[in-house]
Amino acid sequence: MKPSIHIKHGRIIDPANGIDRVGCVYVVDGKIAALDQPPDGFSADEIIDAHDHIVCPGFIDLSTRLREPGQSRKATIASETQAAASAGITTMCVHPDTIPVIDTPAVAELIKDLAEKADYPQVYPIAALTQKLEGTELSSMLALKQAGCIAVGNANQPVKNLLVLRRAMEYAASHNLLVMFRPNDFWLGNNGCVHEGAISTRYGLPSIPEAAETIAVAQCLELVELTGCRVHFGQLSCKRSVIKIHQAKKYGLNITADVAIHQLHLTENDMAAFDSAYHVLPPLRTETDKNYLRQSLASGTLNSICSDHQPHDIDAKLGAFPETEPGMSSLETLLPLMLRLINQQTLSLSQGIAALSTHPAAILGLNSGALTVGFAADICVFDPNLSWQVNNTNWRSMGTNTPFWGLTFKGRVTHTLQAGKFIYRLS
Amino acid sequence: MTNNLQLNSEGKLKHFLTIDGLDKGLLTEILDTAESFVGMSDQQIKKVPLLRGKTIVNLFFENSTRTRTTFELAAKRLSADVISISIATSSTAKGESLLDTIRNLEAMFVDMFVVRHSISGAAHFIAQHTAPHISVINAGDGQHAHPTQAMLDLFTIRQYKKDFSKLRVAIIGDILHSRVARSEIQALNAVGVAEVRVIAPKTLLPAHVETLGVTVCHNLTEGLKDIDVIIMLRLQKERMASALLPSENEYFKCFGLTEDKLAIAKPDAIVMHPGPINRGVEIDSKVADGPQSVILRQVSNGIAIRMAIMAMAMQKQGASE
Structure with missing residues (x-):
């Protein structure tokens, strides 16, 4: 059983469903279970405070x-x-x-x-x-x-x-x-x-x-x-x-x-x-x-x-x-x-x-790319204002061949969920 | 792009990679320095001790006789120790990278590399990656630059024509593949000639050639009017195979410099060619060996110019990086 997750108070942007508002996303058993109101009997194993963050597919x-x-x-x-x-x-x-x-x-x-x-x-x-x-x-x-x-x-x-x-x-x-x-x-x-x-x-x-x-x-x-x-x-x-x-x-x-x-x-x-x-x-x-x-x-x-x-x-x-x-x-x-x-x-x-x-x-032709209830919970949470530098500490790809090396960018992912499982969290 | 790489923090020459980005003052300094070396060749002892104790390696990844020889003589006349290495078969074919070749030679305490390579940007690459005390002189990289040829041509022109600002210069032939043409155009524009005109069929002109600061002409008869200096370019035989031209014969008919065509230019026009000449392809023997030809003078001047550039690049104190 995958954890039940409550992504709280983020700005949810889901273009497929025409959503752009502050709210909550509930994930149960790897799937998007509900938006805004928790589904019946929901109890969060984990709560992500997404205040000032963007929550998107x-x-x-x-x-x-x-x-x-x-x-x-x-x-x-x-x-x-x-x-x-x-x-x-x-x-x-x-x-x-x-x-x-x-x-x-x-x-x-x-x-x-x-x-x-x-x-x-x-x-x-x-x-x-x-x-x-x-x-x-x-x-x-x-x-x-x-x-x-x-x-x-x-x-x-x-x-x-x-x-x-x-x-x-x-x-x-x-x-x-x-x-x-x-x-x-x-x-x-x-x-x-x-x-x-x-x-x-x-x-x-x-x-x-x-x-x-x-x-x-x-x-x-x-x-x-x-x-x-x-x-x-x-x-x-x-x-x-x-x-x-x-x-x-x-x-x-x-x-x-x-x-x-x-x-x-x-x-x-x-x-x-x-x-x-x-x-x-x-x-x-x-x-x-x-x-x-x-x-x-x-x-x-x-x-x-x-x-x-x-x-x-x-x-x-x-x-x-x-x-x-x-x-x-x-x-x-x-x-x-x-x-x-x-x-x-x-x-x-x-x-x-x-x-x-x-x-x-x-x-x-995939059933994804949206925060539709019932879809696999493929979710990205990012802080649009968080600055980070392209350097050895932050870079993960084995290829460092980028012309942007050394530059500071705004906007950083804090959590990535793939089918309801955390595949990344910013430490 | 490119250009601060070749100057040190005081604006002095450290590497000589391209004319691009160098100003009239520096180019004039090179010409004036070369002037002081010209008389030397006639003397009994053709040597000055400017680079005594320095080691120069001529690194030729592409074949050359004239350029290599004049670089070698220039280095010897400056009293440097010089070695010429021909790596005609590409180093990559042997499994060694360009950088490894350079690193190995660096380990032999070299002070200067003179590099010729078939790939555009090779001299820049070496200058970027070599040890800070080493100077790199570009003796021709791919289709990019051949700055010492441009300087010796400028030097030759100055010997015959006093005022650059009134000159109309025609460059004729395979501009597309020519590193000489690119460097000539930049040098002539830097010293402020009245006009640089390129004359060639469209197949031998690079895209947007006018962005280099030239006027474009596809017809030799029209193009030679009012011209003071004619620079002919060598036509490589392989251009026919790649469908750029129908035949040598047709090329000679359209763009070959004959006495008749030469008569269209100003009566005191000089004829130049960076060599090697294809007689009967881009130039008629009567013109190449005629009174207006200064082709052999160019070759002699190559030594003085290369001495000047080597001496100036080795003068630098403190590296740019």
Whole structure:
């Protein structure tokens, strides 16, 4: 029997149910039992005083890498799920580009087993769309779905052959599988490492034009129409991609899209002195792109925010910029960076929380991301005013590859509950 | 980005990585210092003891004859002990990281690294991670910068043209892949020339090239009007394979510098080329060896400029960090 918990006098924000008020949440047997008034016969095993705190659904992260199996020198499922718990995340999807790739049920099961053993957030593997992510043969999607994969995708590897992509989408649609698509045309991407613009020109760095993304978006949208497959576009980085998504949604295509949190805060101009901490894919783009991504989140064209967490060992980032590995360790800055958007009046608090919980739950088709009575008690309690510094004491991810290292942020998780169990408490 | 890294707390040169961020005063100081070394080459004893007892390592991860030789001669004329290492096969292929290579050489009590590397940002990376007393001179990194080439070109231009502010300079050819072009553009703009014009087909120009402070022209005949200084760039053979150009022949027809084309520029225009030259691809032999060519003067000047930069970087007292 899980403990009965009374979360007292917090500001409850539950966008799915249109709730934003001070009140109490009652958790019994791992489930949300009631809001405001205790259920019959309730007796609390634990009371959390959430005065001046925000109580909201646990966050659902659609794009993470935990590096296990295959790269446990960078990070482990245990280390990263613990970091996620401390960031208020209760559910996370992991991309299939592990070593070996998630293209067999055994790998999916291994990840689920390791996550279960770690006992932090719920981890859902995303199955490879094509075998070994090579873009030539279909993976055994049904078997992978049965092994617990929540969607299919090809991680950062573009499927070069559109006929293969078409068939993969048709096959995924046959099994009612969501395709997670990160648009990136292989040829136009041309092994670039920064946005094609003033910075790439000034520093002579191999560049990726916006068209590498927008063309892939346009092609995939056509295939959505052709195949009826449900597609989620991940980690969009430029304005013109989002315009295409907007038009397609208006036209009636069944698609959703997200943006990585750093794309809402950083641009190519932030990249200092060939600093490899800023090496991400898709690359940081322009101020115009950043502002448009922000607006599109507010307007709902972009459904959700992901961390796009990619922890690295130190060596992966030690080298001349183009030779370093892309990605940021970003679970733990997800909430404070989202709160910055609130402070900068880009989003309302309710919109920000919805982008981290309600909407990703809907994209995955999960009965979570809401404080609905009867749902599993996936809850995040945070103090929006508590300051903390990104340093060795506070950081939990094995990857310290963040450009925000040393910075002080406002907003810190104090409690995370996953199915009614404490997976994190701030000490 | 970048720029405080190469100056110490007193604003003196510590590393020489890029022209980007250096002001006219410092560039002029380099040119003036080089001036004092020019006469030396004609003397019986071609040496000054400025860097006696210092150890300089030329670390060439990419092949080079001219640049390496002039750096080596420059170091020797300053009385430094100099070693040149060619690591033509990449160190990563051997399993050793760039940083490990540097750390090993540091352990041999080196005072200065002269680095050439095929990856943009490699010289910055080394400067950021090397011991504080060591100076790093960038001898060309990827497509990013080749600042000593830009300085020797500036030096050569100054020998022929007295007033930078009236000059119109054309840079012709593969700007996209050229670290020389990037550094030249920055240097010419820093000293305040009237115009830097880049002339190339769109496939050989980087995106938003105008943000570098240049005017853009796709036609050589139009582009050469009123030009005082012509800088030709080498065309690498592999550009044809990557669909950037149809053929050497067509390139020469459109962008090759011939006597006829040269006549469009000002009559006293000088012709420069960082070398190595592809005769009949970007430049006709008659022009390369003609009276307006100063290509070999550039090479000789390379020694004086590199002496100046090495001497200035080693003068610094106290590291910037």
